[in-house]
Amino acid sequence: MPPLIPSPAGAGRFAPSPSGELHVGNLRTALLAWLFARSTGRRFILRVEDLDRARAGAEEIQLRDLAAVGLDWDGEVIRQSDRTPVYLEAIAQLRAEGRVYECFCTRAEISDAPRAPHSPPGAYPGTCRNLSEAERERRRRERPPALRLRADVQEYTVHDVLHGPYTGVVDDLVLLRNDGVPPYNLAVVVDDAAQSIDQVVRGDDLLSSTPRQAYLASLLGLPPVEYVHVPLVLSESGKRLAKRDGAVTLGALAELGISAPETAELILTSLGLPGTLPEALKAFDPARLPLEPWIFTPPTAPSAS
Structure with missing residues (x-):
């Protein structure tokens, strides 16, 4: 695996679609994007990709949940619907x-x-x-x-x-x-270049669409980016994690008594990292990341005594 090259002038990003609450899989990708960016001296940017799938109030909930697991970001949040x-x-x-x-x-x-x-x-x-x-x-x-x-x-x-x-x-x-x-394929290419994003960390389900986007960027004369496609979180049935799989959002986990910091610790542990972001950042090494999907077993409510 080639080493990551620090790029102080560049940035990484997390770009959710405000279609609902983020689940554990989304949060794991966001934490990884933050770790990749911060460990290489990059800025970390949030962008709301709301051209097609926006639900009232979802953006506010997503930003709240990202902050709750310890993430910080640089500059204002950009919305694609404004662009x-x-x-x-x-x-x-x-x-x-x-x-x-x-x-x-x-x-x-x-x-x-x-x-x-x-x-x-x-x-x-x-x-x-x-x-x-x-x-x-x-x-x-x-x-x-x-x-x-x-x-x-x-x-x-x-x-x-x-x-x-x-x-x-x-x-x-x-x-x-x-x-x-x-x-999406056009907007993401244009926005990454406009925001000086030179590192794209996202789920590996998007790897197959990446050649299209990179080719389009080359036609527009935009600089290439460094791609990092990370493993997904899957349900016990082996399918991509979804809210129908049970307590997989911060809100649902909180109802079971599991706090946001505890959820972040659970996610970081699944990556072989210490349980707080500052500790995880010090220990972060892409070469040691697990390359297999994480099978997440949602906790259940304790039975009444």
């Missing part, structure tokens, strides 16, 4: 370079379309890539178009601190949905 003009500027840059085209496909049409062998499920097959202007005009009368990137590669390789080189499929990803909302 649509910046994303549109990036799309305009790509359009001026001839890298954007209109797409009229529905999700069902994309799912049912024939595609090249070995293409992953959901990869765009290029249906609208070479429509004539007459055909585009006809389709515009039927439904508003999304905008897609005209990619000129089929795969792209990134380097991950924990996983090493990773090559993944690049398709003509969506740059603007047909409801006018910029999608």
Whole structure:
């Protein structure tokens, strides 16, 4: 595993979607992102990715819970919903370079379309890539178009601190949905560069989308980032942890008498680290991190005597 290079001018980040309370898996990733950033002299930034999944009051609860487990962050919290003009500027840059085209496909049409062998499920097959202007005009009368990137590669390789080189499929990803909302893959790339984020720590379920994002960043002339995709927390059934799995949020654990510092200690212990953040930071060594998912067994309420 290559050593991490301190980068005082750069930053790491945690970027939750305010769709509900954070669970133990989210908090574990946040603690790891903080540890990676602070151990390499980086600033640590919080960004709320609220373009698509925002629930009233969720942001306040998430920020409260992150502070409760001991996290601090630098500067103001940025919200993606305030930054649509910046994303549109990036799309305009790509359009001026001839890298954007209109797409009229529905999700069902994309799912049912024939595609090249070995293409992953959901990869765009290029249906609208070479429509004539007459055909585009006809389709515009039927439904508003999304905008897609005209990619000129089929795969792209990134380097991950924990996983090493990773090559993944690049398709003509969506740059603007047909409801006018910029999608995650564009917004995250633009925002990371705008916030001088040069280290991205997140769950390893997002590793497969990373080549698309890194390729898009290269087209926009944005600096590369250091990727660290960390193992997820799974339920006892082996599936990704969710609130339906029981007491997995700080609020639910508090009802069982387990405090936020105790939850943080539990998470840090699962990483082989001492139970407080200052102690964990002193002992932090990426080479010693467990690379397997953590199976979390939610505690249950004590039975009445």
